[in-house]
Structures are given as structure tokens and as C-alpha cells.
Amino acid sequence: MNSIWNAIKLDFLSARSSLLIAVAMLVVASVISVFVQQPIVVIVYVMMFSTFMSGMVFSADEKNNLHKLFGTLPMRRTDWVTARYLYAMVMGLCLFVLAAAAYPIISMIAGIKIDYLMLSIFIGAGFLYYCFAVSIIYPVYIRVSFSKAYMFTMIPLALIGVGVMIVARKADLSLSFLSDIMQFFSENQSFILIVCFIAGVILVAISAFIANTFYRHKEL
């Protein structure tokens, strides 16, 4: 447990510069949100860039030969994978919490009524997308390396696009299905966040299991 904690700390230290950029861009997105009077922009920003930012830790690994450091530290390979995924979750949660906190503030500054349903939907869906993206790209980065698999950052978005197209083709079925879902969540708003969070964590846990298999067989 101690080595997992130390490895998470090491990840935050190695990706420190990209974290600072992420926070700076969050501030910029907040300013833009106020300017265009669309508080949702800040959440969309976090949704789009958090995945990219969380992948930067792999870039830092490669740039600085950190695989050699990991190979010499007294730490199990499983601990390293667990720490890397926990780092991604902590980073994602922090960014979405900051975005959620910025939303009402931006709404107040812009003089717009706070739409909590919209906030829940965007934060929940955004976090779920983030977890989905992490669960796809992290095993790829671990298996192949960041520099060779950088373009895979776009894969989650492409998969969602394909998924939407498939659903759209079955319009009759999906429209009634979607309207049922919308009905349920509009009556139970707090469930949006809970369901998205649990679904996200399950995706990430499955991905971590796969990544662990890859990393155990990887040569550092």
C-alpha cells in the first residue's frame, strides 16, 4: 500500500507541469464561459482535455527514462499499474470537481439561472467519458508506449461516434429507450452522478486488470 501511495506521488511529481497547464486552461475556459455566457463550456473543456492531460504522465515517463527508475525502485509491477490508474482517477475527479464548482460561479457572474440537471448530466457524462477514454488508452500506452500510440488518444471518441451511429440506425428502439432513461434521470437527478461514477470506476477497474497483465510481461 505504501509503495502505491509513493508511486502516485511520483506520478504527480513527474506530470507536475502538465497539471499546471490543465489548471491554467481551466481558468481560461472559465473566462471564456463567462464571456460567451455558457457555463457548460468549462465542463466540455474538462471532458475534452482531461484525457489528453492524464496521458501526459506517460509522455513524462518516456522523455525522462522513468521506466529505468521504476525498474530499480522496490515496488511491485502491480503496484505501479494500480498507482497509475489511481493517479488518473484522482486527476480526473479533481478536474471535474473544479469544473462543477466553477459552473455555478460562472452562472452567477453571467447572470444565468443555475441548471442543476444540466450540470449533473454534463459532469456525469463527462466523467464517464473520461473513465472510458482512460480505460482504452492506458493499456495501449502501457503495451505499446506513448510515443508510438499517441494517436490512440482519439480512439475513445471514435468508438463513441461509431456507437452513436449504430444506435441512430435503430431509431425506433433507441428513441423510446433513451426517453425512458431521460425520464428516469430527470426524476432522480442524484442517480446521474452515482451511475456515471460507478460505471466509470468499473470500466477503469477492468482496464487496470488488462493493463496489469500487459505490464507484468513488459520488459522495462
Add this chain to the structure above:
Amino acid sequence: MNNALEVSGLSKTYGSFKLEDVSFTLPAGYIMGFVGQNGAGKTTTIRLILNMAHREKGEVKVFGLDNIQDELAVKQELAVVFDEIFFVDSWNIPMVERAVKGFYREWNSARFAGYCKKFDLPTDKKVKELSRGMKMKLMLAVAMSHGAKLLILDEPTSGIDPVARDELLNILREYISDGEKSVFFSTHITSDLERIADYITLISNGKVFFTGTKDDLLEHFVVVKGGTEDLTDAMKTHLIGLSSNRVGFDGLLPAAKLGLFPLLSDRFVTEQPKIDEILIYISKGGGTDE
């Protein structure tokens, strides 16, 4: 005698390169030089010792502990310095310490600060701003601040100037002075080893050519020089790295085989080789000796 490092029958294949049956033993309290030309298998062996690569066969024990079964305990006991730094280039020295100290039970911040002071490492500078010699000293400071009993160095002196190399050798000598610590030092700069190594393991094309004390190595072989007319077919089969021209020949001969040519021995010139000469001769190949 306790052994710091025991490697036996280590094998690994990468495409056309094959590390084959590598075996050697480093007793505790000594420095072993691990010598071979580029691509001989030095780094592969070190990566196998560290379990960074997966062995096909063989066994590695560090202070009697298996390097895979007891990996965490083994890595508490050893420290590694590679030829290139493995800290984030935007870190300064206090950040390097923050990043690694939590992993080690025996980390000693006062000792680390002491080494940084002793090595004149500037605490305010970023890793990327340090010279190559300074980076190597930083890795050494980290390596020696958690009570490691075995220090593994992979080509630490390549690319650093003679003054920094000399400093490194003095640091290593001081490091083992308590008689409990050991150093496994991979290099192709053999002059460093002539000065500090107690044991030498020579590796060539993935196979151990010699392992033993430095004195044994230097006594184990002789450089033979003579006229072309004295070069018999029998001798050709025993000479390692034979080169000949119109004037004469030279090659490396296991000292024990000098007795095979008693009639000719008064017509040869024999010299004790230096480690780099042995390395050059074995890299040329030939001979029937191991």
C-alpha cells in the same frame, strides 16, 4: 564468504542476440568489473538482475535472496546507476529526494544532504541544467542514501571527463571501505577497472569469457608475438584474436597452453596483457579456449 551477487546459467534471446549461460559470483565487500564491448550483453545481464527483463533460464541471487521471488527485499538492498539519468529533467534535487525517499525503509535524508554537499550538487538547479558528471553524481547520491549494500553501475563513466571519472572511482573505493558493501561495475573503459576492480567478468557475444580475480585474469593470459615462420597450425588453433602480416603475428594465448609449444617458446615474445588488450583480442574471436 558471503556473496553479494550470484548469477548462474542466465540466458536470454533477443532476435539474433543470445545471452548464453552467464554465470559469475561477486563476494561481499569487493568491486567486480563487468567488461565487454558494446552489444556484448552487459546491459541485458543487468536488466535481468533487476528483473526489468524476463530471463529464459538461470538464477540470480542478491545476498542469498532470489531476485524475482524476493524482488522487494532485493531492491531495498541494491542501488543502480545507469549511463543516463532517470529523474525528471524539471525536478531539482529536493524534488528528486521527495520522489524516491518514500520507497526506501532506510532512506537517510541527512546522508543524502551530506552526499549532495560532498559532491557539490547545486540544490537549486534543475536536473536538465546539471552536467553529465553532476547527473551521475546525483544518481550516486540517491543510490548511496538508502543503505544499499550492492551498487550496480551500468557504464557510469561513459561520456564523462577524466576528472569526474577519477572522482567516481574514489567515491566507489570509499563506499566499499566498510567491507560490507559491494559494487558491480559494467564498463568498456577498462582503465577504470585496472585501478579499482578486485574481480573481473569478461563477456563477449553474450557468453562469459572469463570470471575471477583481476590478478587471475592478467595471469591467465599472455600476449604472444613472433615471426610468421613460427606460427604453426597448432598454435593458430589456440591463439585468440590472432592477427598476422608479412612481418609477424600476435595473439592472446591462455598461459596454461604455453607449455604446448616448448620448442618454440624461446622464439616468442610473451607479455602480460592489459584488460583492454584482452578485450580487443577476444572481440576478434578464435582460439579453442573458453
